[in-house]
Amino acid sequence: MIRVAFIVNATDAGWLGGVNYIANLCQAVMSLPDRRIEPVVFAAPQTPQVLLEGFRGIGIVRTSFVARRHPVRLLGKAVERAAGRNLVLETYLRAQGVAVLSHSPPLGPRAGLPAITWIPDFQYLHLPDLFPPSEIRRREIGYRQNVRQSRLVVLSSSSAQSDLSRFEPAALARSRVLRFVSGFGSPGEERAEFILRARYGIDRPYFYLPNQFWKHKNHAVVVEALARLRARGMPRLVISTGLMRDFRAPDHAEAVMARAVELGVADDFRALGVVPFPDVAALYRHAVAVINPSLFEGWSTSVEEAKSMGKSVILSDIPVHREQAPDRGHYFPPHDADALAAAMSDVAETASPDSDALFRAEAERLRPERFAAFGRAYQDIVLEAAGVSLAADAVTAAATSRSPISEP
Numbered sequence: 493m494i495r496v497a498f499i500v501n502a503t504d505a506g507w508l509g510g511v512n513y514i515a516n517l518c519q520a521v522m523s524l525p526d527r528r529i530e531p532v533v534f535a536a537p538q539t540p541q542v543l544l545e546g547f548r549g550i551g552i553v554r555t556s557f558v559a560r561r562h563p564v565r566l567l568g569k570a571v572e573r574a575a576g577r578n579l580v581l582e583t584y585l586r587a588q589g590v591a592v593l594s595h596s597p598p599l600g601p602r603a604g605l606p607a608i609t610w611i612p613d614f615q616y617l618h619l620p621d622l623f624p625p626s627e628i629r630r631r632e633i634g635y636r637q638n639v640r641q642s643r644l645v646v647l648s649s650s651s652a653q654s655d656l657s658r659f660e661p662a663a664l665a666r667s668r669v670l671r672f673v674s675g676f677g678s679p680g681e682e683r684a685e686f687i688l689r690a691r692y693g694i695d696r697p698y699f700y701l702p703n704q705f706w707k708h709k710n711h712a713v714v715v716e717a718l719a720r721l722r723a724r725g726m727p728r729l730v731i732s733t734g735l736m737r738d739f740r741a742p743d744h745a746e747a748v749m750a751r752a753v754e755l756g757v758a759d760d761f762r763a764l765g766v767v768p769f770p771d772v773a774a775l776y777r778h779a780v781a782v783i784n785p786s787l788f789e790g791w792s793t794s795v796e797e798a799k800s801m802g803k804s805v806i807l808s809d810i811p812v813h814r815e816q817a818p819d820r821g822h823y824f825p826p827h828d829a830d831a832l833a834a835a836m837s838d839v840a841e842t843a844s845p846d847s848d849a850l851f852r853a854e855a856e857r858l859r860p861e862r863f864a865a866f867g868r869a870y871q872d873i874v875l876e877a878a879g880v881s882l883a884a885d886a887v888t889a890a891a892t893s894r895s896p897i898s899e900p
Contacts, residue, residue: 494529495589496874499558499596501536502543508735508766509704509793510612514595515546519675520867522549523860529874532590534558545769557584576602592878597634598641606877609642611635613790614655615708622707622740639663643877646670648791651811668873671816673866674796675859682773691771692764696729697843699806699836700779702772702794703786704734705745705763710785710808712748716829717836719755728836730783731775732763776801777852781839784808787826792816800862802848802855806835820851 498514518531532551535544536559544552556562557580568580578599585593585605593599598607616623616631623631639645639660645667647653657664688694703709714730721728736745745763752761767775776782776797781804784794789812798805799818807813808826822839824831 493527494591494874494878496529496531496592496594496878497585497588497590497596498531498533498594499535500533500539500544501558501560503536503538503540503560508543511543512546513612513672513793515544515550516672516675517595517867517870518547518550520673520863521871522867523675523864524867524871527871529871532588534585534588536560536562553588555584557581572600576600578603592874594874594877595646597638601641603641606643607638607641608644608646608873608877609638610646610648611639611652611656611790612648613652613788614659615788615790617655617659618788619708624740627740636660642666644668644873646873648672649812649815651815652790668876670869670873671866672791672793672796673862674793674800675863676773676776676797676800682777683770685774685778688771688774688778692731692762694729694731697780697840698729698731699781699783699840700775701730701732701783701785702734702775702797703732703784704738705732705736705748706738707741707744708787709734710787710826712751713785713827713829713832714783715748715752715755715757715761717832718752718757718760720829720833721837722755722757722760724833726837727757727760728840729759730761731779732761733765733767733772733775736763736765776803779803780843781806781822781836783832783836784813785824785826785832786810786813789813795821800855800859802851802853804839804843804848806832806839 500511502511521527521529521531532553533547534553534555537554537556538559556564559565564580568578571580572578582599582603582605592606592608594608595610598609599605616628620628645663647656647667647669649671650669653667653669656667701714705711711732718728718730738744749763752758782794782798784792784805784807786792786808788810791812795805795807795813795816795818804820805818806822809823810826822835824835
C-alpha cells in the first residue's frame, strides 16, 4: 500500500472548497475495492476540526511540521532555499511511510519525495481585473515553481490543461486531467425538509446557489434576474450559502446585498453564509434547481454535486460548464439577467416532484460507479508518480511501523 500525503494547514474557511475537494478525493479512493494507495492528511494543530470533518475514515496526523508560521516549518523552508530540498519536512514524511506528496507544493527542485501538483484553474489569466497585480505575480511565480518541481501536474479540466499548454508548454507531457466527481448525497447526509424550512425560514419553493461570495461567482446577475421576475409578477426565491468574504473585493458581498434591497428583492435573495454540511445536502435535495452563474470555473463543485443528486442546474454558458455537461443543464450567457430569469421561470414551471425523484434515483444508482472511476483515475496518477522514483527504502517504510518521530 503506497501512502500519499495531503497537507491541510488552513486556519479558517477561506479555502473551504479546496479542503472539501481533497476530502471528497480521499473518499473516492477509499471506495475502491482494489485500493492500492492510502491517503493520509497532515493537519496543522491550528486547523479547525470542522474543516476536517469530511475526512471520515482517513488517517489524520496533527503536526507542527506543516503549521504555516511554526519555527520548524520556517526552518524547513530555509533549508529548501539553501539546499534545494526541504529535508526537514521530507524526513518527517518519509518517517511516516509517505511515498508521494499530493496537492501540496513540492519540497524543492532537488527533493527526493515525488510531488503531484494540483492547479484547479488559471482564473487570473482570464479575469486579471479581479486580481491585484501583487496577487497575479504571486500566482505566476508559485504556479511556475510548483509545475517545474513536480513529478506530475493535475488539472481539473481540459480547459485548464489548455491554459497550462500556454503557461508552461514543457509541462504538458507531465500533466493529467482529473475531472472531479462528487460523492455527495449519500444516505444520512441531509436534514429533513421541515427542519430545513424551520431553521432558515424558507416559506416557498426556492433555487439554490451554493457558491462562495467571490466576485467571479457572479451573484450580482442573480439579483438582477430576481428583479426582472418580480417586475413580471413572478417572484422567485434564491437561497445562497458560502463564505461571504472575498479578499480581492472586501465590499463585494455588502454591495450585492445592498443592490438586492435597492431592487426590492431582499426577501427573494437570502444569503445564509456558511452552514453545516447536512444542511447543504438538504438545500440541494429540496431545491427546485441549482444555479451556478459563475464567470469562471476550474471545475464546478456545485455542478458536480447537482449531477450526483440528479438535480436540474441552471448554469452560465462558459467552456468548463459545457465540458461538465450535466444531463439536466440549462445554460444562459453569464451577463444576461433576462436570460437567467427566463431559465428560472421555465424550470420552475416544468418542475415536478415525481420527475425529480426519478432523476435522483438514477443519479444514486450511477453515483458509486462514477465516484469509483474518479478514485481509480487518481490512484493511477499516484502509482505513476510513485513508480517512477519510488525507492526501496520508501517501500519498506510504508510497509513497516509508522510511529511518528518526535514532534517539535
